[in-house]
Amino acid sequence: MRRPQWLSQWRRMLHRRKEVVGINERNVELIYRHNDRRHFPIADDKLVAKQVLSELGVPVPRLLGVAHGLHEVNGLLERIEDEEHFVIKPAQSSGGQGLMVVGEQVERGVWLKAGGGDVTLAEIRQHVANIVFGAFSKDRPDRAYVEERIRAHPVHARLWHDGLSDLRIITLNQVPLMAMLRVPTAASGGVANLHQGGIGLAIDIESGRTIRASFRGRPIDRHPDSGAPLIGVQQPEWERVIDTARRASQVPLAYLGTDIVVDQSGRTLVLELNARPGLEIQNVNGRGLGTYVEEVLR
Amino acid sequence: MFDPGKMIRAWRAIPRLSAVTGTLVAASAAIALLKISVWQVSPGDVLPHTQYSVRLTMRLDGNDDSVVVRSFLPASDVRQEIRDERVADASLSHAVVTEGLNRKMIWTGRHVQDGVLLSMSVDVMSRPIAYDIDPGLELPPSYPLSIARYLKPAPNIQVDSPEIEEELERIGADHGTILERLGAIHTRTSSLAARPFKGTTDALTALRLGEASCNGKSRLFVALARQAGIPARLVGGLVMKTGTTRTTHQWVECYVGGHWVPFDPTNGYFARLPGHYLELYTGDEVLFTHTRDINFEYQFWVSTELVPSSVTKGVFGSLNVWGVFERSGLPFSLLRTLLTLPVGALVVVLCRNVVGVPTWGTFLPALLAAAMAETGLFWGLLSWVAVIAVAGLLRSSLQDLNLLHAPLLAILLAFVAVTLMGVAVIADFIGNAQLSRATIFPIAVTAISAERFYMSISDDGMPGALKRLAGTAAVILACYLVMNSLAVQMLLVAFPEVLLVVVALELYLGRWVGIRLSEYFRFRGLLIKEAG
Numbered sequence: 001m002r003r004p005q006w007l008s009q010w011r012r013m014l015h016r017r018k019e020v021v022g023i024n025e026r027n028v029e030l031i032y033r034h035n036d037r038r039h040f041p042i043a044d045d046k047l048v049a050k051q052v053l054s055e056l057g058v059p060v061p062r063l064l065g066v067a068h069g070l071h072e073v074n075g076l077l078e079r080i081e082d083e084e085h086f087v088i089k090p091a092q093s094s095g096g097q098g099l100m101v102v103g104e105q106v107e108r109g110v111w112l113k114a115g116g117g118d119v120t121l122a123e124i125r126q127h128v129a130n131i132v133f134g135a136f137s138k139d140r141p142d143r144a145y146v147e148e149r150i151r152a153h154p155v156h157a158r159l160w161h162d163g164l165s166d167l168r169i170i171t172l173n174q175v176p177l178m179a180m181l182r183v184p185t186a187a188s189g190g191v192a193n194l195h196q197g198g199i200g201l202a203i204d205i206e207s208g209r210t211i212r213a214s215f216r217g218r219p220i221d222r223h224p225d226s227g228a229p230l231i232g233v234q235q236p237e238w239e240r241v242i243d244t245a246r247r248a249s250q251v252p253l254a255y256l257g258t259d260i261v262v263d264q265s266g267r268t269l270v271l272e273l274n275a276r277p278g279l280e281i282q283n284v285n286g287r288g289l290g291t292y293v294e295e296v297l298r
Numbered sequence: 299m300f301d302p303g304k305m306i307r308a309w310r311a312i313p314r315l316s317a318v319t320g321t322l323v324a325a326s327a328a329i330a331l332l333k334i335s336v337w338q339v340s341p342g343d344v345l346p347h348t349q350y351s352v353r354l355t356m357r358l359d360g361n362d363d364s365v366v367v368r369s370f371l372p373a374s375d376v377r378q379e380i381r382d383e384r385v386a387d388a389s390l391s392h393a394v395v396t397e398g399l400n401r402k403m404i405w406t407g408r409h410v411q412d413g414v415l416l417s418m419s420v421d422v423m424s425r426p427i428a429y430d431i432d433p434g435l436e437l438p439p440s441y442p443l444s445i446a447r448y449l450k451p452a453p454n455i456q457v458d459s460p461e462i463e464e465e466l467e468r469i470g471a472d473h474g475t476i477l478e479r480l481g482a483i484h485t486r487t488s489s490l491a492a493r494p495f496k497g498t499t500d501a502l503t504a505l506r507l508g509e510a511s512c513n514g515k516s517r518l519f520v521a522l523a524r525q526a527g528i529p530a531r532l533v534g535g536l537v538m539k540t541g542t543t544r545t546t547h548q549w550v551e552c553y554v555g556g557h558w559v560p561f562d563p564t565n566g567y568f569a570r571l572p573g574h575y576l577e578l579y580t581g582d583e584v585l586f587t588h589t590r591d592i593n594f595e596y597q598f599w600v601s602t603e604l605v606p607s608s609v610t611k612g613v614f615g616s617l618n619v620w621g622v623f624e625r626s627g628l629p630f631s632l633l634r635t636l637l638t639l640p641v642g643a644l645v646v647v648l649c650r651n652v653v654g655v656p657t658w659g660t661f662l663p664a665l666l667a668a669a670m671a672e673t674g675l676f677w678g679l680l681s682w683v684a685v686i687a688v689a690g691l692l693r694s695s696l697q698d699l700n701l702l703h704a705p706l707l708a709i710l711l712a713f714v715a716v717t718l719m720g721v722a723v724i725a726d727f728i729g730n731a732q733l734s735r736a737t738i739f740p741i742a743v744t745a746i747s748a749e750r751f752y753m754s755i756s757d758d759g760m761p762g763a764l765k766r767l768a769g770t771a772a773v774i775l776a777c778y779l780v781m782n783s784l785a786v787q788m789l790l791v792a793f794p795e796v797l798l799v800v801v802a803l804e805l806y807l808g809r810w811v812g813i814r815l816s817e818y819f820r821f822r823g824l825l826i827k828e829a830g
Binding site: 009012013016017019020022023024025028029139217282283286287288 | 812
């Protein structure tokens with residue numbers, strides 16, 4: 001007698017259920033067990049991350065200046081008066097909030113802004129003050145910092161010209177488990193976050209080639225705006241990317257998501273660390289994390 | 299050989315969490331068993347009783363001359379316990395008189411204005427009652443004088459009419475034991491067709507028409523019983539159902555073996571009555587008598603509340619919780635809320651961590667569900683959504699001002715307060731008493747909901763905030779159903795130690811690493827589709 005299809009589907013689901021890591025399992029088995037709360041600031045505060053990573057010899061974007069409070073805002077502005085191509089960031093925001101990307105200086109005190117328009121020194125001062133005041137960190141006082149603007153590697157720029165694609169690598173006990181490339185789209189407005197409309201590309205950790213791509217939960221094979229093919233793209237400097245991720249994972253957060261960009265000249269720079277990396281990477285890769293986690297912990 | 303080291307190692311091998319969870323469950327079971335076995339607390343005894351609150355409201359127009367209104371007050375007896383009699387009236391004076399077996403309330407006044415409202419209310423604890431009539435019991439040779447008068451004819455109860463006599467013979471109720479006679483009479487009268495007629499139907503008319511409302515059926519029952527030699531009388535009262543009604547009810551009592559035994563031919567109760575009958579008077583009386591031409595109207599309003607049984611009070615007494623509540627004048631509903639809140643929180647945990655519903659906060663849905671016990675689910679949710687909508691509108695108008703957080707929330711609170719007042723005004727306008735209770739919504743809980751919605755719009759965007767709003771509403775619904783379920787409330791009031799099991803479940807859920815139901819959908823591509 002032929003077994004009904006739903007029964008075999010049901011069995012397959014029960015079997016695969018062990019492979020998929022859900023939020024409960026991530027929190028209890030990965031985060032609470034491996035990441036001590038007191039080390040969370042390493043991931044939650046980008047300035048702390050920058051310092052810890054530099055001490056480990058992990059390359060990070062060059063820091064141009066920091067404002068630790070309102071009294072340091074003018075000092076920070078003096079330091080960047082003559083600079084071009086820099087980014088202003090809050091240390092504790094999430095999801096790219098409060099980011100201001102500044103381009104070349106068109107006249108004294110006026111710069112072009114990424115995404116069009118220009119920005120004056122007074123406007124920058126206002127923005128920095130807002131950051132320090134906590135406008136992007138739920139009203140908790142924050143620090144503002146300025147770092148060099150990263151120019152995308154040609155391989156990534158070819159996929160989409162606006163914004164910066166970044167690589168997310170998940171490591172457990174310093175072993176890379178899964179990797180993906182996040183590419184911005186016209187809809188995501190220069191941000192590569194998946195829930196804001198970025199594309200996720202699964203990368204084979206061995207070869208560094210993209211094997212799958214998904215956009216808003218559906219598999220695709222071309223960029224919806226540029227039409228660039230997304231499958232089989234060899235990632236630049238892949239060995240160095242993995243090496244960087246391994247070195248960054250020496251921080252005392254055993255379960256870690258590291259965000260890495262490859263710049264124009266092939267430098268692999270860590271932008272951010274994440275102590276509670278999301279689970280969507282499983283959908284992007286078409287595989288659950290469970291099997292890999294088991295292998296590492298065995 | 300006894301080896302203490304081995305035992306300690308074996309003890310240590312039990313995971314601490316399982317040990318704590320097991321201990322909690324065992325402790326809870328032990329306390330419950332102790333109560334049942336040692337203190338002889340049977341689950342039936344500790345269950346709370348339904349207490350009815352019956353309010354009679356009467357409206358009348360004045361008269362140049364004096365106005366008199368008479369009605370009946372219920373009395374306590376073996377089946378019903380009347381307490382907390384309250385009379386509220388401004389312009390008429392009132393007095394209670396006893397007339398035979400009945401208590402009568404008389405309102406009198408002179409030069410009364412139009413549209414005067416009189417009201418009176420009682421709390422009723424009643425229970426079902428059933429009598430076993432000895433099948434061998436024969437008619438006694440005679441009755442005491444005080445009982446024998448219940449065998450005589452009355453204007454609307456034509457006992458001596460030949461038609462009643464013939465009918466008694468025809469249904470075979472003129473001979474046999476008391477039980478056989480009453481059985482035949484009950485069968486005959488309850489088989490009469492129903493008739494939605496409000497006025498008075500006498501016994502003979504009911505028989506001739508073959509149809510009658512409750513008073514006609516009851517009068518025919520009384521007439522047949524008296525003709526058969528069984529003392530019988532009418533009883534008038536109210537079938538208590540929550541809500542408002544103008545419909546009163548009549549049934550019958552027969553004197554059997556020294557007791558007045560109830561029969562209701564209309565609803566088919568033979569020698570028994572259910573718990574929700576309220577007896578107001580006995581005899582062939584009219585519930586209201588009043589001066590003519592005063593445009594008299596009346597209405598009963600019935601509500602129910604669970605109150606603990608005396609046994610439960612005893613159990614609480616040993617911890618002195620109930621005693622403190624009673625002395626401080628705190629209502630039973632507050633104790634009930636305190637007991638059900640932890641269960642509500644468990645429901646929230648299940649919804650969040652097992653189902654995967656996005657909500658605001660862990661306690662918020664449970665607290666709101668507790669508050670909605672007062673307003674009812676529909677009106678409660680409606681006024682809650684109204685407050686949240688105000689928060690949403692406020693945000694769109696204040697957004698550009700870039701206000702600091704604390705002053706912004708203070709403004710929000712002011713608008714929440716005004717919205718709740720607005721709800722009260724609307725409730726009064728449409729005459730909805732339940733909706734008006736929304737104003738006693740704990741303002742803190744409501745304001746926090748508004749704040750969460752406001753913040754959620756910035757954090758998750760409008761679609762995300764609405765999703766969370768819908769999720770929170772769904773979890774409030776789940777909490778409401780569980781927290782307001784009679785079974786859960788009775789269990790908790792009788793066995794508060796069940797809360798230990800709730801904590802044990804939460805400990806288990808705190809370490810539960812299963813996939814949430816919503817994640818079956820989120821990862822359906824990984825779980826269901828073919829490999830490849």
